[in-house]
Amino acid sequence: MTGAAADGGTGHPLRVHLVAGEESGDALGAALIRALRQAHSAGLELGGVGGRAMAAQGLASPFAIEELSIIGLAAIPRRLPRILSLIRETADRIVKARPDVLVVIDSPEFTHRVARRVRRAAPEIPIIDYVSPTVWAWRPGRARAMRGYVDHVLAILPFEPAALARLGGPPCSYVGHPVTDRVAALRPGPAEAARRMAEPPVVLILPGSRASEVQRLIGIFGETLARLAGGRPVAAVLPTVPHLLRAVTAATRGWAVQPEIVVAADDKDRAFRTARAALAASGTVTLELALAGIPTVAAYRLPLWEGLLFRMLAHVDTAILANLVLGEKAVPEFHQLACRPERLAEALARAIDPTPERQRQLAAFARLDAVMGLGRIAPAARAAEIVRRIAHGGRAAAQVAATDRES
Numbered sequence: 001m002t003g004a005a006a007d008g009g010t011g012h013p014l015r016v017h018l019v020a021g022e023e024s025g026d027a028l029g030a031a032l033i034r035a036l037r038q039a040h041s042a043g044l045e046l047g048g049v050g051g052r053a054m055a056a057q058g059l060a061s062p063f064a065i066e067e068l069s070i071i072g073l074a075a076i077p078r079r080l081p082r083i084l085s086l087i088r089e090t091a092d093r094i095v096k097a098r099p100d101v102l103v104v105i106d107s108p109e110f111t112h113r114v115a116r117r118v119r120r121a122a123p124e125i126p127i128i129d130y131v132s133p134t135v136w137a138w139r140p141g142r143a144r145a146m147r148g149y150v151d152h153v154l155a156i157l158p159f160e161p162a163a164l165a166r167l168g169g170p171p172c173s174y175v176g177h178p179v180t181d182r183v184a185a186l187r188p189g190p191a192e193a194a195r196r197m198a199e200p201p202v203v204l205i206l207p208g209s210r211a212s213e214v215q216r217l218i219g220i221f222g223e224t225l226a227r228l229a230g231g232r233p234v235a236a237v238l239p240t241v242p243h244l245l246r247a248v249t250a251a252t253r254g255w256a257v258q259p260e261i262v263v264a265a266d267d268k269d270r271a272f273r274t275a276r277a278a279l280a281a282s283g284t285v286t287l288e289l290a291l292a293g294i295p296t297v298a299a300y301r302l303p304l305w306e307g308l309l310f311r312m313l314a315h316v317d318t319a320i321l322a323n324l325v326l327g328e329k330a331v332p333e334f335h336q337l338a339c340r341p342e343r344l345a346e347a348l349a350r351a352i353d354p355t356p357e358r359q360r361q362l363a364a365f366a367r368l369d370a371v372m373g374l375g376r377i378a379p380a381a382r383a384a385e386i387v388r389r390i391a392h393g394g395r396a397a398a399q400v401a402a403t404d405r406e407s
Contacts, residue, residue: 001008003037004341005064009341010043012042013040013042013043013044013045013097014036014040014042014043014044014045014100014391014405015044015045015047015099015100015101016033016036016045016046016047016048016095016097016099016100016101016387016391017046017047017048017050017095017097017101017103018032018033018045018046018047018048018050018054018059018097018104018105019090019102019103019104019105019110019111019114019115019342020048020049020050020051020054020065020105020106020111021049021065021068021105021106021107021109021111022051022069022106022107022108023051023065025035025050025053025105025106025107025130025131026050026051026053026054026105026106027051027053027113027178028053028064028106028130028178028380029035029053029057029103029105029130029132030050030053030054030056030057031268031379031380032103032105032130032378032383032384032387033046033054033057033058033059034057035378035380035381035383035384036387036388037057037383038039038381038384039297039381039384039385039388040388041051041219044058045099046058046059046060047059047060047093047094047097047099047255048061048090048102048103049061049062049063049065049090049096049244049362050065050256051064051065051066051210055104055290060092061116062089062090062093063086065085066085067082067083068083068107068110068192069087069379072073074290079085079262083107083110085163086110087110087114087117088117088221089212090097091117091118091121092117092121092284093115094114094118094122094125095117095118095121095122095125095353098122098125098402099125100126100391100392101125101126101127101128101266101387101391102118102125102126102127102128103127103128103129103130103131103266103387104127104128104129104130104150104334105131106130108129108133108142110246111129111130112133112146112149115127115129115149115150116148116149116204116291117307118149119148121260124394124395126152126390126391126394126395126398127150127151127396128150128151128152128153128154128370128386128387128390129146129150129153129154130153130154130157130383131154131155131156132153132156132157132160132163132172132370133146134158134165134212135163135164135167135169136159136163136164136167137295143163143164143167143169143170143375143384144167144168144169145168146169146170146210147168148199149271151170151171151390151395151398151399152170152171152173152386152390152399153169153170153171153173153399154173154175154383154386155172155173155174155175156173156175156176156177156178156379157174157177157321157324157325157342158174158325158371158372158373158405159324159325159327160172160174161173161174164387165362171399171400173382173386174373175379175383175386176371176372176373176376176379176382177287177290177379178285178292178379179288180189180291180372180373180374180379180381181378181379181380183287183292183374185222185269185272185293186269186272186273186288186291186292187273187291187292188273188274189273189292191276192270192273195274196273196274196275196276197276198233199230199233199276200233200234201234201235201276202234202235202236202237202271202274202275202276202370203228203234203236203239203273203275203276203277203278203279203292203348203352204236204237204238204239204271204275204277204278204279204280204289205221205236205237205238205259205278205279206238206239206278206279206280206289207224207238207248207281208240208281209240209244209283209284211243211244211247211302213281213300213324214247214248214251215243215247216301216302217281217299217339218248218251218252219251220299220301220339220340220341220344221253221279222252222254222255222256223259223261223297223341223343224279224344224345224348224370225255225256225259225279226228226256226341227258227341227342227345228257228348228349229257231349232349234262235257235260235354236256236257236258236259236260237259237260237262237271237275238252238259238261238262238265239260239261239262239263239267239268239271240259240261241263242334243261245261249261257309272288272292272294275293275294276294276295276352277295277296277297277348277351277352277358278294278295278351279296279299279344279348280296280297280298280299280318280394281298281299281300282300282320282321282333282335283321284321285300285322286320286321286322286323286331287322288324289322289362290322290325290326290330290331290364290365290368291365291368293362293365294353295351295358295361295362296322296331296351296358296361297329297332297334297336297347297348298320298332298333299333299335299339299343299344300319300333300335300336300339301335301336301339302335302336303397318327318333319333319335320333322368325368325369325371326368326371328360328362328364329363330361330364330365331362332347332351332357334347349368353402369394370394
């Protein structure tokens with residue numbers, strides 16, 4: 001009996017199925033499971049699909065989420081039949097289990113297909129989408145289509161509930177971005193704040209976490225740093241991820257300014273606390289930098305056809321997450337043909353020195369705590385409260401957006 005079986009914490013275990021399709025969703029799912037377990041004293045019965053993080057929280061995934069990745073266009077015909085089979089099998093298992101609630105997490109190409117099949121076969125199961133698709137930027141018609149198979153959206157960006165409502169999407173509650181859990185680790189103490197302003201300035205170099213974007217940007221970033229260092233001494237720190245360490249080390253070997261390459265999370269956090277400015281690929285890292293109070297120059301380059309498609313179909317005028325959250329172009333961005341070392345170096349110098357451009361970024365970043373709701377309940381705990389409410393009350397409860405207390 002879906003919904004009714006989810007006791008308020010003293011009776012039945014909460015029967016929750018979660019479906020994640022990649023590592024970031026796996027991390028969100030693991031945090032949600034931890035929060036649900038803390039909130040629901042009768043325990044959890046888990047099912048669904050996840051990775052190592054969710055497995056550590058007790059979810060037994062029937063297959064590794066790495067099976068869902070397709071690398072390169074040539075792999076699509078070969079891999080697609082298997083992925084379609086996994087969609088069917090995942091949905092069939094959920095329908096058979098009849099959980100109190102289904103939470104699909106990001107990766108809409110996989111998770112939404114599962115959700116649609118579940119809705120057709122078992123319409124009584126409440127379905128929550130954790131992480132809204134970027135309907136506000138790309139293919140906005142998806143928002144209205146989601147109403148047919150998603151009962152509630154848990155948004156990680158503060159402007160998304162209004163965007164989903166404007167586009168005719170499902171009810172949506174802002175629960176908070178997971179990066180806000182790490183703010184204390186990214187912000188400097190007194191000694192580190194003094195190092196930020198000491199000479200030579202520390203510049204963070206962040207060319208991305210995917211091999212393709214690193215390959216497109218790292219040469220440009222190296223030349224940018226050389227131009228910057230031509231007029232002043234600078235120190236550089238380049239955080240990367242383990243699977244890219246060898247490639248990044250090789251690519252930076254001949255740089256005019258040899259960066260300190262760091263992989264460990266603690267070393268990355270330490271670099272954030274002492275850096276005066278950053279040169280970064282577009283992505284979540286721009287929001288981390290803004291929350292850390294580091295003036296940033298953002299850049300990205302896409303393959304020609306992707307860049308043209310984005311310009312034709314995108315419904316936003318910025319690709320930088322920090323700018324989207326702030327509602328203004330605080331972080332200067334250079335994309336496609338504008339992403340050139342001479343232009344990046346000029347902008348980076350203005351981010352380092354006590355210029356009006358630097359001060360404008362810092363003033364904008366100071367608003368982020370209020371915009372993102374820092375200091376309230378943790379994002380995973382907010383998400384867990386809404387998941388429990390919908391599991392208890394069924395699909396009818398899902399039609400009500402979160403109250404101020406929850407959001």
